[in-house]
Amino acid sequence: MNIGQQLFRTIWPLVREKGEHTAYCVAIIDQTVLPHEWRIITLDSVEQMVDAIRRMQVRGAPLIGAAAAYGMALASQESPSEQHLQAAASRLLASRPTAVNLRWAVERMMRTLLVVPEAQRCEYAWREADCIADEDVRINQAIGQHGLALLQRLAVGKPGRLNVLTHCNAGWLATVDWGTALAPVYAAFDAGMDVHVWVDETRPRNQGASLTAWELQQHGVPYTIVCDNAGGHLMQHGKVDCVIVGADRATCAGDICNKIGTYLKALAAADNGVPFYAAVPTPTIDWQIADAKDIPIEERDVDEVHIVAGRAENGCMTSVRVTPEGSAAANPAFDVTPARLVTSIITEHGCYAPGRLSDILQLVDPAIHPVTMQT
Numbered sequence: 001m002n003i004g005q006q007l008f009r010t011i012w013p014l015v016r017e018k019g020e021h022t023a024y025c026v027a028i029i030d031q032t033v034l035p036h037e038w039r040i041i042t043l044d045s046v047e048q049m050v051d052a053i054r055r056m057q058v059r060g061a062p063l064i065g066a067a068a069a070y071g072m073a074l075a076s077q078e079s080p081s082e083q084h085l086q087a088a089a090s091r092l093l094a095s096r097p098t099a100v101n102l103r104w105a106v107e108r109m110m111r112t113l114l115v116v117p118e119a120q121r122c123e124y125a126w127r128e129a130d131c132i133a134d135e136d137v138r139i140n141q142a143i144g145q146h147g148l149a150l151l152q153r154l155a156v157g158k159p160g161r162l163n164v165l166t167h168c169n170a171g172w173l174a175t176v177d178w179g180t181a182l183a184p185v186y187a188a189f190d191a192g193m194d195v196h197v198w199v200d201e202t203r204p205r206n207q208g209a210s211l212t213a214w215e216l217q218q219h220g221v222p223y224t225i226v227c228d229n230a231g232g233h234l235m236q237h238g239k240v241d242c243v244i245v246g247a248d249r250a251t252c253a254g255d256i257c258n259k260i261g262t263y264l265k266a267l268a269a270a271d272n273g274v275p276f277y278a279a280v281p282t283p284t285i286d287w288q289i290a291d292a293k294d295i296p297i298e299e300r301d302v303d304e305v306h307i308v309a310g311r312a313e314n315g316c317m318t319s320v321r322v323t324p325e326g327s328a329a330a331n332p333a334f335d336v337t338p339a340r341l342v343t344s345i346i347t348e349h350g351c352y353a354p355g356r357l358s359d360i361l362q363l364v365d366p367a368i369h370p371v372t373m374q375t
């Protein structure tokens with residue numbers, strides 16, 4: 001994506017000269033300070049990567065996957081021993097439980113690394129992590145093109161602009177580039193379509209209000225931020241032509257686990273006859289899980305509910321408490337939208353009815369997407 005005049009991905013390796021020999025570190029955009037500050041930070045160890053994922057300096061399912069892959073590369077640079085790699089894998093797997101891309105990437109790295117001699121593991125690890133990052137970009141570009149065809153069909157015979165509602169941030173910041181749910185929007189905008197996005201603020205961390213709004217603004221796409229509860233009202237008044245969301249995990253039955261509040265949007269969309277699309281890259285499909293109730297839902301710190309962070313009038317970052325001291329709070333970070341509420345799933349292989357998502361298995365490389373995995 002272009003920021004100013006410069007092309008950026010959300011994560012990339014950098015050479016770090018260390019005396020005689022060369023080592024790598026990993027650069028990321030710190031998403032905890034956006035949209036108020038553009039800050040690039042570098043990570044030198046797998047432990048720093050675990051911390052960046054946990055604190056959500058990097059976030060969004062596909063980006064978490066790529067970050068975990070680079071985390072494994074950092075680990076192999078520290079020590080290529082199987083013991084160290086296993087320990088690093090366990091630490092990464094525990095950092096955020098819901099986005100299945102993390103497990104997919106860690107298991108892929110382990111399968112790649114454990115079959116090569118220790119002396120070659122580091123080199124293989126950086127190459128495989130780069131490969132995962134490059135693949136993510138290609139996948140999202142393809143999702144953009146398939147989603148564009150859907151939007152073009154919706155626009156036929158419709159006067160005025162096409163209004164898309166999205167929840168959370170499933171744009172380029174949530175991936176290595178392009179985004180999942182927003183890739184069709186960028187493709188439509190770049191193709192000259194008159195497209196506008198309703199951006200759910202997405203409490204409690206406000207990824208919509210802070211990140212989605214920021215990246216749409218960078219690209220020049222018209223958008224309007226609305227509070228989380230406005231979507232149903234907008235749909236009742238014919239102001240939403242479709243909903244597009246991302247996913248942190250999809251079951252092969254087509255159930256979509258995504259940011260908390262997605263389910264309510266799907267219910268409102270079904271009640272109002274508004275198409276509800278989920279943009280799902282293949283690494284986000286969990287081939288092992290039969291029942292969506294088995295998806296681990298991350299419970300985050302309740303302070304995210306009690307305390308809101310932002311920029312004060314003096315320009316400094318600040319945080320304020322919005323709840324009475326002593327209040328109980330709960331903070332489940334994701335919910336599941338049942339397949340019956342999903343109109344279509346946009347993947348890099350095309351659009352699928354939720355009940356046909358498992359057809360993708362015939363198209364994918366079983367070495368990269370094994371149906372039964374082992375750690």
Ligand SMILES: CSC[C@@H](O)[C@@H](O)C(=O)COP(=O)(O)O
Nearest residue numbers: 059060061170174180246247259
């Ligand atoms: C393209 S990413 C899809 C999802 O990861 C996104 O919608 C989302 O829920 C992100 O959650 P986050 O908690 O910010 O990592």
